[in-house]
Amino acid sequence: MPHSRGFRSKSRRILTKRGRDVGLKVTRFLRLYAPGDKVIFDIDPTVHKGMPHRRYQGKVGVVVEKRGRAYVVETEVGGKTKTIIARPEHIMKID
Template sequence: MVKHSRGYRTRSRSLLRKSPRERGAIPPLSRLMVDYKEGDQVVIKINSSVHSGMPHRRYQGKVGKIVGRRGKAYMVSVSIGDKQKLIIIRPEHLVPFSPTR
């Protein structure tokens, strides 16, 4: 018998699962071409088919603020509870924030 994997990705299968029509697809270019400025708000939406620059699953769905750039990735400030975290995320996992009222 093979030992059960206890990594954090095994506990996020349903969270990061794509629908059958989206499976294996690369992100649309319009999502990659967005140029975020410092102070812009973004939603962290993890694309499970792109592994580079992928944040931890605890940040899925969180709204953060762009602090700066590091190479092709963005530095995003996110509040988790009473703490401020600075995480580095590639643009494949970011969506512009638009508050709907």
């Protein structure tokens, strides 16, 4: 039987939380970002909605616009500019 190639395949180590970080933090849902803010993709594995692909974990991007509850973020991967739609619980502002 062939093995699965799902959206979260090979993500066992990348999408896990340490014991002290388990659970949902309300402040992650309530964050607001302005266009031009630099953000880093910090995927929260407990929330599946608006989750970007695991290849973007740890990548830096720039917020372009807000689209519904999510944000459009542009990032560069392999020399190409990618447009990612992610919810605020999966991105974190860089100061």
